[in-house]
Amino acid sequence: VNLAVVGVGLIGGSVGLAARERLGATVRGHDPAAGDRPVRAGAADTMAATLEQAVVDADAAFVCVPVGALETTVRAVLAAAPPGCVVTDVGSVKRPVVAAIGDERFVGGHPLAGAEASGVEHARGDLFAQATWYLTPTAATSGILLERLHRLLAGLGARPVALDAVDHDRVMAAVSHLPHVVANVLAGQAVRALEPGPAVGGPPTRLPRIGPSFRDATRVAGAHPALWREIYAANADALVAALDDAVARLQEARAHVAAGDLEALGAWQAQAAEDRRRLLDAALPGGAQAELRLAVPNRPGVVAELALTLGRAGVNIADLALAPSPDATTGEVALWVPAERAAEAAALVAPLALGPVRT
């Protein structure tokens, strides 16, 4: 399999490493700023001088550039890539690029993986092992190319999960973008609280040691300003809604604190404990897989619809295989889902099936 990786930093480099190590892929990179470092790091077989040369014979192309450059770069890759090449990206905001690109070969993507370090020198072949990798197909997406990408990502060790681009951006606003904004605010408040006030007898002029829980809460403060300003701006709608919600919840908490309402404060704290428990439970690794098989009409969007139906219900598709019928009017789909959710998954996909769903 021939892979093109456009933008060979931490993520692009890790795609290249994993694809070469796990799939025996041939990886052609393109990144004018990287020189031959990707080749030396083992992340690419060769580096192409132009984007066109990188993608000319690719089966799949990964666009791994900052969010602000996504749309332009994806367009250029689609223009240069052959008809059967699936093109994806790894940006952490999906709605703008997905809305801008209508091409059936494009599937928005976002691996939940990364590191504080950046650059191909820190790339790792196991960066995506067991990591959720969101895909945001649309009705326009080619089912065959979505299937190819899904299997490719599973081959890199990731767990692909299909999600509507708008839902994706809302989820990311809640679990990533808002926490980054909040970490910035906490770091700034701590510095101000700990530095000299205007009055005599103000706080200390040097910062005392801070505890580990504060370090945890502010670990992401100020991360990569050049990248993050683009992420905030690209996800403005969902992030503004999340910020408004956060402000409203802080004001609720403020009211309980100001009133000294122990009962309300205790109930609120207990609810947070329950919320945290649910989030941690959700992070537990999965167990046995079951296979579902069903026949579907061979029309555009049907595989995307299947993936989205299960993704929306939180059913993780560990693997997916598509076999068109000889006359190309129907297709047989095989899906691997967590065994304990197989019955539920079968019921969810039944409306899309031409016959019974076999488990």
Place this chain on the structure above:
Amino acid sequence: VNLAVVGVGLIGGSVGLAARERLGATVRGHDPAAGDRPVRAGAADTMAATLEQAVVDADAAFVCVPVGALETTVRAVLAAAPPGCVVTDVGSVKRPVVAAIGDERFVGGHPLAGAEASGVEHARGDLFAQATWYLTPTAATSGILLERLHRLLAGLGARPVALDAVDHDRVMAAVSHLPHVVANVLAGQAVRALEPGPAVGGPPTRLPRIGPSFRDATRVAGAHPALWREIYAANADALVAALDDAVARLQEARAHVAAGDLEALGAWQAQAAEDRRRLLDAALPGGAQAELRLAVPNRPGVVAELALTLGRAGVNIADLALAPSPDATTGEVALWVPAERAAEAAALVAPLALGPVRT
């Protein structure tokens, strides 16, 4: 040295363990709910049936009860303790108890140490090693008893830092109480964002795996509801101010996001990076110590004033020794401070000295 520990859970138990292991102290505990578990855990030599029996011959008494029970318990301990016994507490909010208790034997205290687990079974003799331990003396505090407590805490391995109770509570609001409130809000928003919306095509009905940075940001969400509701309520003034500040800063960030102002977002993110760097620098361990010696008038509050002057400037007092003159009108104080700040510290304490400050 005879120590009384009233309330023998994680913190009280760790005080007992450290005092027995490091100082060879005799520890008498009192905690009706603990049975003989503190003795079995090595945290107390004996358990007293009443608070009075625990403190009757103590040189120092540690009140290690929840914030809501502090004032009542400290009063009872002071009523039962001998005249020369220094009484301190370990509550994470200081202004209310310090304002309520005027006794010269009482010094408010707060070790920056703890763990997710609670109970004497999780107590550790090294819990306070290198930990900042805030003390909040007032002008009413006995210098001799403050000195004794300071040396005792240093003997437990901690780094005592004097701070005005109001400053302490403001600092804690910023680095601990506000981050707890914010963690609760983030956990709640994530659960809501990830659970089914009212409309078809809403978000997934199961939570996807969350990343490590979100787990870090919400690690303290919902911590010990029974304890934390009292902490929030006890520090209401400072916490409400911190919440109002947080809301104002979030609204600033919201304006930049809504406007898509890349320049402002980049500058704001870069400022957060700088804030975080300063907080981390402040958390670096200290180096060589230098000794300062000075004579002070032997009047109430002078040792507290010294400690507060240096604490306010962020100069950590690693050790402190007080030697009254034979006629008790003056005292000689020795202070150990970080070598690189010795000159600055000498200048700060000079106005309190009867003669030159020797370094």
